[in-house]
Amino acid sequence: MIKHLVASLALSLGLPLLAHAAANDDPLVARGAYLAKVGDCVACHSAPKGKPFAGGLPMSTPMGKIYTTNITPDPDTGIGKWSEEDFEKALRQGVAKDGHNLYPAMPYTSYAKVRDDDVKALYAYFMHGVAPVNQANRPSDIPFPLNMRWPLKFWNMVFLDKGVYRDKDSKDVAWNRGAYLIQGLGHCSACHTPRGIAFQEKALDESGSAWLTGGALDGWFASNLTGEQNVGLGRWSDADLTAFLKTGANAHASAFGSMTDVINHSTQGMDDQDLAAMSAYLKSLPPAGGTNAPAYAYDPKATTALLQHPANDAGAKVYTAYCMHCHGVDGRAFAPLLAPLAGNPNVMETDASSLINVTLNGTHDLVIQGIPAAYPMPKYAPVLSDQQIADVLTFIRAGWNNGAPAVAAADVAKLRKTTQASQ
Template sequence: MFATFATFTALAFAPGQAANAATPAAGDADAVQRGAYLAAAGDCAACHTAPHGKPFAGGLPMSTPLGRIYTTNITPDPATGIGNYTEEDFARALREGVAKDGHNLYPAMPYPSYAKVRDEDVAALYAYFMHGVQPVSQPNRDSDIRWPMNMRWPLKIWNALFLDKGVYRDKPGKDVAWNRGAYIVQGLGHCGSCHTPRGIAFNEKALDESGDDYLTGALLDGWFASNLTGEHNTGLGRWSETDLAQFLKTGANQHASAFGAMTSVINNSTQAMSDADIGAMTAYLKSLPAAGGDGGPAYAYDPQATKVSLSRPADDAGARVYTAYCMHCHGTDGRGFAPMLAPLAGNPNVLEKDASSLINVTLNGTGDLVIQGIPAPYPMPAYGNVLTDRQVADVLTFIRAGWNNDAGAVGVRDVVKLRAQTQASR
């Protein structure tokens, strides 16, 4: 269901210059433990730990419209990490996007969301990164963004226009769980960084539920981050709170399975969160009214016409590809074997107007969901080297029309474009 905005959630801090962080006093142990939990809730490892790299040492390459950037070292190493950051320095970088030396961070770092993090949680995060993370000496790598686009001073103007300073304040008339969920989703969870559309200045069009565009879905880095409002077809309208909690804990439920960068969110973040916090997030998200979508009628399952076409696959090019490569996992009825194998009938990702996620996952597959140390048994394989662009377009058009999904056709040009984009980013 979800796709994470992995391309634009990095560049948190600049390197430091001071002595190694001290070993925490016994009284700080609780703060370090609490900070570790909050760092997981914020999914810091996903961006600041490169594949096969050391934790939080940075170096993960990420593509942006301006060029490739590389995530930074946020370990307490004094020369290459953040070892000389005071708590005030740390808070300013986290909430305002300003490094210790005064240079502005790219809004790739989701500091517009982190601006809402409360003082006590900033303090716990600081304790964890200074005393609970192993220092790693690894110099940061300069971005590939060329001059003059790599100049930082315009970011001061960007911040003046789009950064809403001030920590989250509980909304009157809402209960404790709702406010806790709103605080996590809007703040450390930074869900809007992926799931809210961006303006021409790369600003989120809304930062909370008061904006009509908030969490209505967005195209980011070759994936479409799903609509998280109550929209009935492409959003969470047909999901119960139990469905949503199951997805956040395991990455799969009766409606959909995680793919793309959302697998990292499940693996490194939400599965480690407490049941109470997951419950708070689901309560908040399920309270959001329907927004976005195409305004069409609510989905109603109807398998008959699709079953007939699959009984005569020679009549349809997409059906031929489906019977050869897809049917053994997703079934003739399109319902798969949820939650082990994702359904296609009524799946919000299938119903979404933008088919980017479907094209991407068909071409490139998805990484393993690893829940409590156990990899999921049936990850989506990559078919980019097996199917032609025409075959991918045909089978996805068939799926989007099947089982009464009534979604638009997929064009060959869309497949060609996304194949080139995803190959270039590797």
């Protein structure tokens, strides 16, 4: 009687309750769920306020916007009719079931390294652990003839390495596990490695000098993850890095942009052993991509300028009015609750895109263990002019011995225009 009642309820609500109950007991599905979390699949394949994995998230490319696809097991609009071979081909080769090529915004150049047993687990999860959603895919906004897909076959011939990750005998188990996660499902290089003129990542592993040296993407600059001492992870301990992956903040920096989604949906849910392996791999990377400047050392001169009444510098005036109460008169803030500005790698980075963007548009909430961060960065686009933002960021980037270049009002205006148009 109870089984019949539950079945009737499932049918009446249109929910696959029984299938999910069975899926929860399947270790292969459970492993696939964990791997999908490592890959942060939900972040890209879910639109704001949309249903999980139903697609529709807009993504900017140099040619126009594309929209992520429905990867739920719906047979009509999703991947419900895909075989495991179809799934593998899309995941690792960038080719959909009907034969059309996927844009490399889908990080299949990273997923090509995913091993067969993990592909099998992911397929099991998406077929049996995800609720089907009937939602048609949205075509791209890329105009003809740039929207033709056949040139991507040649792109793949040049830039796609189809080999799965192979352990390096000279490295230990933790290093290899970290390398596999970073290079494969974690697809960290998709944001953190600069891209070439053909939108290809300039390196696919640590053998390339550009590997994880930071990259500009969609109005942000994803941080340098090498051992560079100022703009990279050179001053971070393993514990600092693990704390950042778990909570999105540490004594050096706080997450912003799409990294907030990575923390919210992916890394905070990973097990400690995998996070330690990722940290071990990243901390092994030699310094690259920096400016060869001396190692950062705090200088209190900016604090002295702020304590003058009234402050003389235009940027200092904005800072005292809008920034000082959270980030502190000394620029050190109250980390990890509030991001420090003195010695922050993102403040010291030559490319100021992230600082401009986060000042204009604020940050999405970090949600750790279901609790939103207490002090998210607010939006200042409605409050501050382009010149005021340029002034205050120039002050911050020069202050406390950060030694970063000035910000121009024209750069703020440009990013204001592009980011406001996408909202």
